[in-house]
Amino acid sequence: MSLRNVLVIKLRYLGDVLLATPALRALKAAHPLARLTVIVNRGTEEILIGNPDVDEVVPLEKTSLMAQMRLVSRLRRRQFDAVIDLTDADRSAFLSWASGARVRIGFNDEGRWRGRCYTAVVRGGPDGHRIERDVAALQPLGITTPGAMPRLWLSADDERRADELLDRLGVRMDRKIVILQPGARYWFKAWPAERFAELADRLIAEYGCQILVGGSRGEGDLARQVAGYAKSRLIPMTDASVKQFAAVAKRAILFIGNDSGAMHIAAAVGTPVIGLFGPSNPREWGPRGERVNVLYKGLDCRACFHPTCTRGELNCMRQISVEAVLKVAADMLRQAAPASQLRTQ
DSSP: OSSSEEEEEEOOHHHHHHHHHHHHHHHHHHHSSSSSEEEEETTOOOGGGGOTOOOEEEOOOOOOHHHHHHHHHHHHOOOOOEEOOOSOSHHHHHHHHTTOEEEEEEEOHHHGGGGGOOOOEEOOOOOOOHHHHHHHTGGGGGGGOOOOOOOOOOOOHHHHHHHHHHHHHTTOOOEEEEEEEEOOOOGSSSHHHHHHHHHHHHHHHHHOOOOEEEEEEHHHHHHHHHHHHHHOEEEEOOOOHHHHHHHHHTTOOOEEEEESSSHHHHTTTOEEEEEEESSSHHHHHOOOOOEEEEEEOOOTTTTSSSSSSGGGSSTTTTSHHHHHHHHHHHHHHHHSOOOHTTEEE
16 A cells, blocks of 8 residues: 555653654655654654654644634545554544544554544554554554664754753763653652652762753652752752753763653663653563663552552552662663763762
């Protein structure tokens, strides 16, 4: 099948959009002349800016019914040959159907009505990674390829703005930078703030690192809380844009954080990553990269995944100790730089 005009829908979060980039690469490689349009949630579009596999990014906002109808009308006028919906949700399924494309591919793991919106329903394996799941959505088009690494493209301007941010924060470029990311979309996916602080103190004392405490613009209080718990000086960094953060992460010797979009961004730019996992399974959501490690206790969290956890102080994230994280971090720091550089002050 020859495609000239293709729509991909991914209405999820930053990390989800980034993990979809191998599927976009495979689609463009199979149909290099096709125009590829991607609809994403507003706030995640920066992930795809500069991506050579994407011709157009359309940010979608949850607006009025009239605005939604205008969007549907625009989609129909575009006359897409095919729609690949990587979201597995009702809203995206409706947009797929309303586009009028003759080929509409999507998931329907819950067996809901949305399966009728597609001409082909793809079933993702229960233990597969999200990258392979998204790539599997291309099989009805005859595209069968293993999932590659997620990619994020940084411009010279992104790099410059990252350097300006580090300079404004007082970060010394002659010292090693470690990023700690204490935030998570849900509280039960987060390692305790006081443990991040203890880890930071140990990394500074034992390896002479500078510690940046990252987070979204809404996580400033959490970053300051971690800095307040620590005995050493930590540097909160919660006002960076997505690409700014990515460029800063590229300059770091190590990233340590919860399962989050920031974790996937750091891995995508080649930063060594330690991912801390609890209720989410790293077999499905783990970071992909050459230098990544995860700490995961493998507890069955299905009984209390949301909205609360019944294990209290024995919950899966609290079972990850500071010593366990420090041990993995020490190994990765030794691999990343000569020992003589780790104590540079």
